[in-house]
Amino acid sequence: MTAPLNLSNPIGDRSSVSQKTFAVMECVGSSGRPLTTSEIAVLLDMPTPTVHRIVHQLDMDGLLVQEAGSRGYVPGPRLFNFALNVFQTAVRHGSKHAILERLSAATGETSNFGIISGGALLYADRVEASWPFGLRYEVGSRVPLHCTSMGKMLLAHQPKRRREHLLSLSDLHAYTATTMTDLTVLEEQFAQIRTQGYSLDNQEFLAGVICAAVPVRDARGKVCAAVAVSAPQARMPMSLAIQHIPRLLEAAEEIASAWAMDEAEAGEDGHARI
Amino acid sequence: MTAPLNLSNPIGDRSSVSQKTFAVMECVGSSGRPLTTSEIAVLLDMPTPTVHRIVHQLDMDGLLVQEAGSRGYVPGPRLFNFALNVFQTAVRHGSKHAILERLSAATGETSNFGIISGGALLYADRVEASWPFGLRYEVGSRVPLHCTSMGKMLLAHQPKRRREHLLSLSDLHAYTATTMTDLTVLEEQFAQIRTQGYSLDNQEFLAGVICAAVPVRDARGKVCAAVAVSAPQARMPMSLAIQHIPRLLEAAEEIASAWAMDEAEAGEDGHARI
DNA sequence: CTTCATATTATCAAAATCCGGAATGAAAAT
DNA sequence: ATTTTCATTCCGGATTTTGATAATATGAAG
Numbered sequence: 001m002t003a004p005l006n007l008s009n010p011i012g013d014r015s016s017v018s019q020k021t022f023a024v025m026e027c028v029g030s031s032g033r034p035l036t037t038s039e040i041a042v043l044l045d046m047p048t049p050t051v052h053r054i055v056h057q058l059d060m061d062g063l064l065v066q067e068a069g070s071r072g073y074v075p076g077p078r079l080f081n082f083a084l085n086v087f088q089t090a091v092r093h094g095s096k097h098a099i100l101e102r103l104s105a106a107t108g109e110t111s112n113f114g115i116i117s118g119g120a121l122l123y124a125d126r127v128e129a130s131w132p133f134g135l136r137y138e139v140g141s142r143v144p145l146h147c148t149s150m151g152k153m154l155l156a157h158q159p160k161r162r163r164e165h166l167l168s169l170s171d172l173h174a175y176t177a178t179t180m181t182d183l184t185v186l187e188e189q190f191a192q193i194r195t196q197g198y199s200l201d202n203q204e205f206l207a208g209v210i211c212a213a214v215p216v217r218d219a220r221g222k223v224c225a226a227v228a229v230s231a232p233q234a235r236m237p238m239s240l241a242i243q244h245i246p247r248l249l250e251a252a253e254e255i256a257s258a259w260a261m262d263e264a265e266a267g268e269d270g271h272a273r274i
Numbered sequence: 275m276t277a278p279l280n281l282s283n284p285i286g287d288r289s290s291v292s293q294k295t296f297a298v299m300e301c302v303g304s305s306g307r308p309l310t311t312s313e314i315a316v317l318l319d320m321p322t323p324t325v326h327r328i329v330h331q332l333d334m335d336g337l338l339v340q341e342a343g344s345r346g347y348v349p350g351p352r353l354f355n356f357a358l359n360v361f362q363t364a365v366r367h368g369s370k371h372a373i374l375e376r377l378s379a380a381t382g383e384t385s386n387f388g389i390i391s392g393g394a395l396l397y398a399d400r401v402e403a404s405w406p407f408g409l410r411y412e413v414g415s416r417v418p419l420h421c422t423s424m425g426k427m428l429l430a431h432q433p434k435r436r437r438e439h440l441l442s443l444s445d446l447h448a449y450t451a452t453t454m455t456d457l458t459v460l461e462e463q464f465a466q467i468r469t470q471g472y473s474l475d476n477q478e479f480l481a482g483v484i485c486a487a488v489p490v491r492d493a494r495g496k497v498c499a500a501v502a503v504s505a506p507q508a509r510m511p512m513s514l515a516i517q518h519i520p521r522l523l524e525a526a527e528e529i530a531s532a533w534a535m536d537e538a539e540a541g542e543d544g545h546a547r548i
Numbered sequence: 549c550t551t552c553a554t555a556t557t558a559t560c561a562a563a564a565t566c567c568g569g570a571a572t573g574a575a576a577a578t
Numbered sequence: 579a580t581t582t583t584c585a586t587t588c589c590g591g592a593t594t595t596t597g598a599t600a601a602t603a604t605g606a607a608g
């Protein structure tokens with residue numbers, strides 16, 4: 001029946017206890033049935049004693065509990081409450097998401113929201129156009145900075161020192177024929193991006209995929225995130241992407257003001273823990 | 275070592291990295307606003323460099339992300355995804371699902387269980403009683419708050435400020451002819467819902483679909499979820515829906531006590547009784 | 549009731565990680 | 579311009595982690 005568990009979890013040998021521990025929780029939390037120590041060990045490709053130690057500690061902490069009678073573990077009440085809390089306090093996420101939905105409805109294409117995280121561009125949110133085509137870079141994934149519209153936009157607005165540092169972390173890999181790998185050329189483009197107020201990705205990361213991004217500014221006017229629209233070139237040639245930019249700017253403005261509102265409201269309803 | 279006086283110190287000096295790491299996630303996950311490194315350090319009474327190390331690793335792992343611009347951290351996409359998995363599988367495979375099944379058997383209609391998430395109503399579980407009709411909102415989908423019975427029920431029991439905020443996120447779109455889009459009218463209905471203890475949806479979201487919902491309360495009496503029954507009007511006119519309400523209340527009560535039992539178990543040591 | 553196969557828990561010394569005070573750097577706040 | 583606060587890096591010593599191996603428990607089959 002329900003035993004999908006395609007949860008391919010490549011736990012590198014280079015991961016810390018905390019990472020392994022979370023991997024175990026993810027594994028148990030998404031399996032939908034009780035998992036035993038050795039099952040987890042197989043799924044995550046970890047030595048049995050290691051899994052045992054982790055599972056035992058999670059049991060002590062009330063995060064996993066042993067299903068009555070069975071040897072398998074399921075998420076415990078504390079983990080359940082944690083999950084509930086994470087959800088119910090996700091209001092900020094909600095406002096952003098609603099705006100992206102409207103943007104997707106207006107453009108008919110996929111809308112994206114990204115920030116810099118871990119030296120790469122993090123897709124913090126996305127709304128798929130109902131079109132069943134296109135590449136599927138899911139929310140939470142990271143892509144390079146130097147060859148994506150949002151990445152270039154955010155780089156362009158970093159202090160020069162920081163921008164250089166971020167670029168030095170990457171190897172400026174040429175993903176496609178149009179990927180820019182020359183620092184001088186990139187630096188020129190950053191200047192242009194700052195001037196024109198938007199940035200484009202002409203299949204620089206994924207062949208056949210076009211992307212256009214605009215900046216999102218915080219209360220002080222600092223660029224801190226980006227909104228973008230992406231689509232296959234066959235459907236959205238560059239000229240059409242540019243036509244979407246006014247809409248993108250509107251959405252970015254809406255997000256910024258939604259934040260300002262949050263800011264003003266900050267302070268009241270903290271959530272009590274259970 | 276240092277004076278072992280602090281009673282409110284939730285993190286013992288004798289806890290492992292994993293425990294500290296989870297404590298940080300719990301802290302950020304339940305605060306409802308971005309927390310900075312030093313705030314977390316104060317809240318958990320941990321040294322700043324230690325918190326920094328943990329937070330930084332969580333950032334690298336995509337579990338926490340820095341709220342755009344600010345220094346504060348909020349749950350990242352991966353953590354949301356994890357929370358969704360834990361919550362849904364716990365609900366669907368636990369005792370709560372069986373309660374919904376009994377409810378469906380008793381009413382002969384589709385039973386639903388939902389919570390607020392990200393400014394919308396999240397269908398956490400559902401049991402179909404008979405032939406699906408027309409559009410079908412699957413488990414895990416999100417629907418608007420202002421025009422669904424569960425959404426209105428949960429809104430009615432939010433603190434006024436939060437309710438206003440949640441409503442401001444949506445554009446109160448009129449999905450059907452009976453959708454209420456006037457804030458004053460809605461506010462009146464919320465008062466009525468609190469008084470009568472149930473809420474109704476007279477085809478306000480989907481034409482031809484009737485719905486009735488009651489609240490689920492946690493151990494403290496706070497409304498945290500909703501249970502509803504839904505059906506085509508042709509089969510379940512409003513008068514019939516209202517007749518189902520005693521059954522709904524029973525089911526809600528059962529779910530609440532199942533929930534409370536979990537809580538009680540959490541309080542004891544990690545080992546489940548045999 | 550025994551036997552056997554499998555799963556779980558204990559052990560331990562080497563190796564890797566973690567720790568947190570102190571110092572430094574960056575950025576708001578005044 | 580300055581002060582204050584917060585974030586980040588350093589680093590050697592202490593603690594924890596690690597996982598092969600072994601002992602034990604479990605439960606199925608004979």
